[in-house]
Amino acid sequence: MKRRLPPRLALVVFVDHAECRWLRVLRAGFRHCFVVIRDGSVWLACDPLKDRIELSVLPIPQGFDLPGFYAGRGLRVLGGATRPDLPRRGIAIAPLTCVTVAKRLLGVRAPCVVTPWQLYRHLEADGFRRLEVQGSPPLPLPTTNSQALSALDSFTK
Numbered sequence: 047m048k049r050r051l052p053p054r055l056a057l058v059v060f061v062d063h064a065e066c067r068w069l070r071v072l073r074a075g076f077r078h079c080f081v082v083i084r085d086g087s088v089w090l091a092c093d094p095l096k097d098r099i100e101l102s103v104l105p106i107p108q109g110f111d112l113p114g115f116y117a118g119r120g121l122r123v124l125g126g127a128t129r130p131d132l133p134r135r136g137i138a139i140a141p142l143t144c145v146t147v148a149k150r151l152l153g154v155r156a157p158c159v160v161t162p163w164q165l166y167r168h169l170e171a172d173g174f175r176r177l178e179v180q181g182s183p184p185l186p187l188p189t190t191n192s193q194a195l196s197a198l199d200s201f202t203k
Contacts (some may be wrong), residue, residue: 055084060122060162076163083180092162094147095198113177126174129153
């Protein structure tokens with residue numbers, strides 16, 4: 047019997063990383079991305095770097111405004127929900143980039159999305175919301191995509 051997982055709240059954080067010479071061809075402010083997913087009471091961060099993938103459990107106190115923390119540092123943050131209910135497909139061949147890892151974590155199937163800017167635009171069109179406000183109440187744990195998106199309403203532009 048297949049276990050059905052609920053969607054999880056996800057933050058996609060977009061970074062400039064202008065110090066990396068080969069990333070300068072990408073749009074400023076959108077040269078790298080990483081994903082932070084809420085699993086129960088903890089936040090899990092996945093940061094795919096050029097030479098490794100860093101996985102971290104973030105020791106965040108209850109009520110801490112994580113989206114506001116990132117936004118307050120000048121990073122662009124989109125919030126939405128993962129899509130664990132997608133049916134499995136064949137092998138998707140793609141280079142291992144921050145965008146590819148983010149798409150796999152979120153359940154995004156968009157083969158033409160290859161840059162952080164394209165991912166940002168795709169996620170916005172798919173219902174992810176830009177998060178900016180600091181000092182908002184903590185985000186509740188969603189059980190459906192609509193609950194996740196309504197929880198993000200207090201953080202939208």
